[in-house]
Amino acid sequence: MPNITYAQALNEALREEMKVDPRIFLMGEDIGHHGGIFRVTKDLIDEFGAERVRDTPISESSFVGVGIGAAMAGMRPVVELLFMDFALVAADQIVNQAAKLRYMSGGTVSIPMVVRAQQGGGRGNGAQHSQSFESWLAQVPGLIIVAPSTPADAKGLLKSSIRDGNPVIFIEHKLLYNTKGDVPEGDYSIPIGKAEVKRDGRDITIVSYSRTLLFALEAAETLSQKGIEAEVIDLRTIEPLDMNTILESVKGTGRLLIVHEAHSNCGLGAEIIARMYEQAPDTLIMPPRRLGAKHVPIPVAESLENAVLPQTSDIIQAVEAMF
Amino acid sequence: MPLTPERLQDAYRQMLVIRKFEETIRNLYQQGKIRGSFHPCVGQEATAVGGCWAVRKDDYMTCTYRGHGQALAKGLDVRAAMAEMLGKSTGCSKGKGGSMHFTDPSVGLLGANAIVAAGVPHAAGAALASQLQKKDNVALAYFGEGAVNQGVFLESLNLAVIWKLPLILICENNLYSEMTPSHETTSVVETHKRADGFGFESIQVDGNDVEAMYNAVESAAAKARAGGGPIYIEAMTYRLWGHMMGDPEIYRTKEEVAKAKENEPIVRCGKRLLELGCTADDLTRLDSEAEAIIADALQFAESSAVPEPADAFTDVFI
Ligand SMILES: Cc1ncc(C[n+]2csc(CCOP(=O)(O)OP(=O)(O)O)c2C)c(N)n1
Numbered sequence: 001m002p003n004i005t006y007a008q009a010l011n012e013a014l015r016e017e018m019k020v021d022p023r024i025f026l027m028g029e030d031i032g033h034h035g036g037i038f039r040v041t042k043d044l045i046d047e048f049g050a051e052r053v054r055d056t057p058i059s060e061s062s063f064v065g066v067g068i069g070a071a072m073a074g075m076r077p078v079v080e081l082l083f084m085d086f087a088l089v090a091a092d093q094i095v096n097q098a099a100k101l102r103y104m105s106g107g108t109v110s111i112p113m114v115v116r117a118q119q120g121g122g123r124g125n126g127a128q129h130s131q132s133f134e135s136w137l138a139q140v141p142g143l144i145i146v147a148p149s150t151p152a153d154a155k156g157l158l159k160s161s162i163r164d165g166n167p168v169i170f171i172e173h174k175l176l177y178n179t180k181g182d183v184p185e186g187d188y189s190i191p192i193g194k195a196e197v198k199r200d201g202r203d204i205t206i207v208s209y210s211r212t213l214l215f216a217l218e219a220a221e222t223l224s225q226k227g228i229e230a231e232v233i234d235l236r237t238i239e240p241l242d243m244n245t246i247l248e249s250v251k252g253t254g255r256l257l258i259v260h261e262a263h264s265n266c267g268l269g270a271e272i273i274a275r276m277y278e279q280a281p282d283t284l285i286m287p288p289r290r291l292g293a294k295h296v297p298i299p300v301a302e303s304l305e306n307a308v309l310p311q312t313s314d315i316i317q318a319v320e321a322m323f
Numbered sequence: 324m325p326l327t328p329e330r331l332q333d334a335y336r337q338m339l340v341i342r343k344f345e346e347t348i349r350n351l352y353q354q355g356k357i358r359g360s361f362h363p364c365v366g367q368e369a370t371a372v373g374g375c376w377a378v379r380k381d382d383y384m385t386c387t388y389r390g391h392g393q394a395l396a397k398g399l400d401v402r403a404a405m406a407e408m409l410g411k412s413t414g415c416s417k418g419k420g421g422s423m424h425f426t427d428p429s430v431g432l433l434g435a436n437a438i439v440a441a442g443v444p445h446a447a448g449a450a451l452a453s454q455l456q457k458k459d460n461v462a463l464a465y466f467g468e469g470a471v472n473q474g475v476f477l478e479s480l481n482l483a484v485i486w487k488l489p490l491i492l493i494c495e496n497n498l499y500s501e502m503t504p505s506h507e508t509t510s511v512v513e514t515h516k517r518a519d520g521f522g523f524e525s526i527q528v529d530g531n532d533v534e535a536m537y538n539a540v541e542s543a544a545a546k547a548r549a550g551g552g553p554i555y556i557e558a559m560t561y562r563l564w565g566h567m568m569g570d571p572e573i574y575r576t577k578e579e580v581a582k583a584k585e586n587e588p589i590v591r592c593g594k595r596l597l598e599l600g601c602t603a604d605d606l607t608r609l610d611s612e613a614e615a616i617i618a619d620a621l622q623f624a625e626s627s628a629v630p631e632p633a634d635a636f637t638d639v640f641i
Contacts, residue, residue, distance in 0.1 A: 069445035070451050072434075072448070073453065092441055093441070102639065104419055105424065106638055
């Protein structure tokens, strides 16, 4: 299996899907000859031309809206937002339009559109370029939300997202693009809505996704040396949430910690804990915990940013406090 | 193909269907049978019929919460529209969309929208799809003059020009945005002049003249189909009723409204038909035909079933 980066894996998914489906086209800022600021669309313009790999004006509401219209008229747009933070500029089109038009039409239209965006901090990009929005977005019925953590998942999930037929928010992380991993060759996909156990363990279940999933795996290694075996679940899809995989794991471990980079307050961690108590409180041998960004905007200086965003050491500490 | 005298009679009847549809809704509203809000298009029937009849059924169109007229003119089934107003399962959106969200892609209607200007990029996107698919379909986007101060609208103007989209923007300038005269809130209130600044070909037409409206959209569509890019049409019209049910209309005088009635599209079209040789009896016949269409739709809607509660949970995803 070729060992490639997360960005290359996404690039392969786009190329392979565009080759077989002429309805797919890409829109975004600097995605053409420049190939995207994180090189995800590198060289695609040479293969597919400027009509299908479209540089847009800096008009997020409009080009997301154009994606919606094109999708209703039979195309399969993949729209790139330079930073997830800019989703707020296009919020009406994402939340009031893409997510609801099918429902409001009584199912007569569909919006097969993928909105890709990278999010998250760790790079000193500041409070308007480092946020994570999956918890907000998961509040909106009508959106599928995926957030792969590895190159293989990134490729397989992007393919599924493009083929899905519903509006999909495809969450990438700016610090995952250069991470490497083995990616199967040829046509393969990862199903939407299926979490994966990335590490087996019997003592505690750690649920995460996107970049903090890598932190969780790192923490699990350290914990193992201390005699705690953590099972690490990669959600991969945020909406619809694969609660069954979590319930199944907690049945064996009795302990649950959720880790995400999005702000903790009213976040996905809280949601998972609520569902845990609703669906299987008796499997818990102690109250579950969550780790997320602390409730301040994301600062720039490294010492400050590290204090706000969950780190591997925070995960280790949180787990140890549960034993 | 110009509006022949025969088709003008059909257009007259279509405008009457729209007028009677709105009158019926008002009655139902007053009887408490309509949920939510209702934004009537009475007085603006010619922009709807002239515009939508000048394009093909497979061309695309988006409109606003004030879009009952456009939706019906584009081909939305009157029964399905009436049933949707009454929240019935036979409605065009099975009771999930209501007054502000009429949609029927089978006639190119990609949706009325309750967010000012939000449907404009959807029409642009449909126009882009047509261009990418190497088809000759055009897209119409209807909006009120209040939309021209929305960011997404201005963004879409720019994008339509640089991508040469087969898009026809139709501003129904009825002078008021909700309860505020638009000249108080808009820097250049002759909105087509704004479009000029973006590089559009633009015109202003008498939106209460169904033939003028038809001709303007027909030639715009011919140009757009041939790859000539987008066109902006500012249709001057007047909303004869309030912004919505319950609008006390303190922002205008009764005299102003009475004067506007002399210039309203249905009366004008009737006069024009008489000039063209129709008789008063012909007009009465067209009126009764429209009446019958609405009576049938109302009967259909009232006798239709309400949706089952379980239906609330379908149609979110495919
Ligand atoms: C983004 C947004 N802001 C405000 C409203 C509330 N609103 C509904 S209709 C309307 C007036 C719009 O006026 P105009 O565009 O001139 O259209 P008209 O109602 O005259 O047809 C307003 C402000 C809305 N629906 N959407």
